[in-house]
Amino acid sequence: MTRSVYVTGIGRGDGRQVVELGLMELLSRQVDRVGVFRPLAHAGPDPVFDLLRGRYRLAQTADAARGMEYPEAAALQAERGMDELVTRLVDRFHRVARDYEVVLVLGTDYADTQLPAELTLNARLANEFGAAVLPVVSGLGQGAESIAAEVRNAHHAFASLGCEVVAMIANRVGDGEAVVAARELGGQLPVPVWALPEDPALAAPTVAQVVDALGATVLLGDPTGLARDIRDFVFGGATLPVFLPALTESCLVITPGDRADLVVGALAAHSAGAPPIAGVLLTLGAHPGEETMALASRLAPGTPVLSVPGGSFPTATELSGLEGKLTAATPRKAEIALGLFESHVDTAALTERISLVRGDRVTPMMFEHELIERARADRRHVVLPEGTEERVLRAAEVLLRRNVCDLTLLGDETAITKRAADLGIDLQPPGGRCTVHITDPATSPLRERFAEVYAKLRAHRGVTYELAHDVVADVSYFGTLMVQEGLADGMVSGAAHSTAATIRPAFEVIRTKPDASIVSSVFFMCLADKVLVYGDCAVNPDPDAAQLADIAIQSAATAAQFGVEPRIALLSYSTGTSGTGADVDKVREATELVRRLRPDLKVEGPIQYDAAVEPSVARTKLPGSAVAGQATVLVFPDLNTGNNTYKAVQRSAGAVAVGPVLQGLRKPVNDLSRGALVQDIVNTVAITAIQAQQEVGA
Template sequence: MTRSVYVSGIGRGDGRQVVELGLMELLTRQVDRVGVFRPLAHEGPDPVFELLRGRYRLGQSPEGARGLGYAEAAELQAARGMDELITRLVDRFHEVAAAYEVVLVLGTDYADTQLPAELTLNARLANEFGAAVLPVVAGTGQDGDSVVAEVRNAHHAFASLGCEVIAMVANRVSAAEAPGAVEALRGHLPVPVWVLPEEPALSAPTVAQVVSALGAEVLLGDATGLGRDIRDFVFGGAMLPTFLTALTEGCLVITPGDRADLVVGALAAHSAGAPPIAGVLLTLGERPGEETMALAARLAPGTPVLSAAGGSFRTATELSGIEGKLTAATPRKAEIALGLFESHVDTAALTERVSLVRGDRVTPMMFEHQLIERARADRRHVVLPEGTEERVLRAAEVLLRRNVCDLTLLGDETTVRRRAAELGLDLPAFDDGGALRVVDPVTSPLRERFAEVYARLRAHRGVSHELAHDVVADVSYFGTLMVREGLADGMVSGAAHSTAATIRPAFEVIKTSPGASIVSSVFFMCLADQVLVYGDCAVNPDPDAAQLADIAIQSAATAAHFGVDPRIALLSYSTGTSGTGPDVDKVREATELVRRLRPDLRVEGPIQYDAAVEPSVAATKLPDSDVAGRATILVFPNLNTGNNTYKAVQRSAGAVAVGPVLQGLRKPVNDLSRGALVQDIVNTVAITAVQAQRQEDRA
């Protein structure tokens, strides 16, 4: 039977999208098929549904998630009564729910709905759907006592209407009032109550939202600039020296278009990092001359300069009502929202109250969630050598927001800080004893210590102390030595460096772990409905039979550690005894070695790819095999085959390839593709943290 959870508010402005997003995160960790249903919807695209669909790769169409439009519902109620409206919505819900294991129901939004007694309507719908209810109460502008009273009243209202209330959330409570509200609510209701403080970064509009709201023209700026949050508005009218002192970090400068001095001054201040601004909005439809605009483009590349037709007063009036929104176009806000939810909600307790039965199959979404959860459960410290790279900085913000691990970024601190500010990222203060540090290898006191270590390790290669002093200033070597010396638990690099530049230092100073003859790699290939492990697609060009067996055994251990049941297929162009030749014989010998060394492992080889993964083919070619047709680990005979196959599957099947994940090192160092996305970096850092946990357990 489908289990559903109904998220409902009691009025406007509760920011319940944070709770809906957080709950969807929990649901997709537990089951594969999660659906979304909004009983009553406004006309046009549903931004929350589009966010959920994109982030969680839902196959559901917008029409498939919708009950009725508000206008249609009001007409139906007026013509045929509330019971007919409820009946229609219940029928529609069951049509949707039939296709899913669990459904997240998004309640009405109390905004121009033309429906009376909206709370009662939500409660009745939840009961008719058989859904548990999670009410969200707005704490905006209220003191702690008022928040407590609102939560109690809301619980009483839903419970008295027969709803199964599983928990309560008070959202957007001021930071000053939140601790008192938490204390006052503890133990006073029969269900858990969680208090989420106001998060300014969520309510801050982006520059792109201002463009849309004002119909402004973008004169300068790129997509990254348009994605910046606006934390303040500064209206320019004074002379330049006075104006500069009024600038604040992340502000949008609003000034008449004929004030070229203020435009240039604001952008020059941004370029100097004192302070970085979100952009410039020119009013009155005026714009500076070509020479000024050319200078502006050189001063702060990518920083938005906009033009609006209205005057400053009219513009200020229109801007006063703009508030940030969670949409598919604001992925950074989604990460901030999840970080807020996970920091203040006991997700384990909430998951238990939802009472989902988890299946055995590991889907790609579950795999990613497990990574984050396992990394967070035993927090580690990972060094990221490419500290000024945009994707790395964005990933760092996600990792810190979601409390995945502690981080060290390598690079000049001033440059890193300026780059983060330009991107509008909200990173904690550097080097304050918290979760983030920035270290410059060139000036760090550790450089001398690392030079001594490296010179000693490489003395047999003729490396002098002077040469070592130069080598360890390289970010890849410096980061690797941090891991060796126990100053970090693992390293992730490669977004802007080659694979060789990332893993060569590891070979030189970390070396292989006991029991491993070689260092190899795997990719976790997240397909539409399962996670497969591919090895070795990144390190060893042409392994011999013994090395191939080692790769298979290492890959089985890695797969099992990350929740993938190991069933190993050693691949060849021949299946079973159907072919001969040196390449087939190598795979056959490797298979026998695995069976002899690890009789507990399920392994098949030589076997062709189709027979390894497709049950119907396996039934013909190897009907008695317990691996054929069900393989989860695919070991390729050489790098040429493996690398091309993983890229073909990645591009043609739309798979998410996480890796390469290195195995066989004493301590974890992992490489990134130079085309890695932010989420790829987040996943790889989480994997590295989990590897570090495992190696400490072994030690």
């Protein structure tokens, strides 16, 4: 029977979308096929479903995931009674459930539903679906005693209606004492109680939301600027000297469109970082002339300037109730929500209470989730040399929000801080357990120490202290020396630097492990139902037989480190003894070396790719082989073959390629593709942190 979890509330404003997103994250870590069902829906788009569908790559359509719309349900209940309504919704639920291992059910939202006894209806549906219930209560504006009473009453209500309540969550709790009180309440109820604090960044609307809500015209600004959060509204009407001190961080300035002085002043203040604003909203349908707007665009590129025809007061009235929303268009808010959920909910205990049993299949998403979980379990410190790069900053915020690791960003502190502010990135998220440091190699007191270390290491190459002092100001060298000196556990770079710029300092400073002759790399190729390890696709152009054997042994160790049982296939254009020639002989010699050096490893070679991964081909070409048809570690004979193959599989088969992951170094340093996405950076940092855990434990 399909296992289902029903997330519901007892009224409006509980912000349960945070819980729904967090629960979907938890479920998708455990099983491959997770479905979503919303029994009752409002007409039009479903922002939460669209977010879940996009983020978790659901095959469902919105129509397939919903039971019926509220007006239809209200009419049916009025005409035929609740039993008929429930019967139809149960039938539609089972149409969804038969295709999934787990179904996340999104309860009614108590917003203009025209349904009597809505709590009772949610409880009845949960029971009929056979779903465990996770009730959410709102703590917004309530003290400790009030929240405790709400939680008790909600638990009693659902339990008395026969529901299997797995836990209780108080959300949007603003009082620190209330957070503690809600947790303590868990000892008084038969189920755990968790409290999620209110996070201003979640409640803050974005500039894009203001545009949609007001039908505003965008005069200036780019998509990044429109994605900024608005934490405050500041109305401009005073003279500039009085106006400027009133500006607050991430505020939206609302001023009549003829006040060019306030527009220029606000944008100049933003450019100076005192303080960074979200944007400017011009009222009365007026705006400054072309020269002023050209100056504005140069003062703060990308910062939104909007225009509306109405006056300041009616505009303020329209904006007064505007709150941030979790949607597919606000991925940053999704990361904030997940950070809240994972920081304040015992996900291991919740998983156990839901009684989920993890399957054998490993999907790309499950592999990525596993990386985050393992990195977070034993937090490490990773240095990111490219501190002003947008993708790195966005990845840093995700890592900090999700409590994955501590970070050091390298670069000019003013430039990094301003860049983060321009992008609306919070590098000090509230309630986060991870820390971030910003260090400028040019001015850091560590520069002299690192110069001495580097000069000593490279003295045989004629490097003097004076030369070393210049070299270590480079962010890649400085970051590498932080790792070497134990001031960071690992380094990730390459989003804006070449592979050579990233790994050359590691070769010079960190060097190879005693049991490794070379540094090589692997990609984790996440296919639809399994993870394969490809090596070496990024570092060594044409390894000889001994180097190829080293790559195979290192790749097997990396695979095992990340939960992939190593079965090594050394690839060639022929299988077994069918071919001859220098290229085949090299692979054959490498295979024999692996067998001699590591008789405990399962290895086959030379072998063709199809015989390595496809059982039916293996039965024909290499019957009886312990590797053929089920290889997990595929070692390519040269960089040309490996690099092209991984890219072909990535693009043609839709695989997620995680890497390159460097191996053979004494301490972890990893390279990024210069086309790396934010999630690629997050994954690589998590991998680096896990490698560092292993180094510490070695």
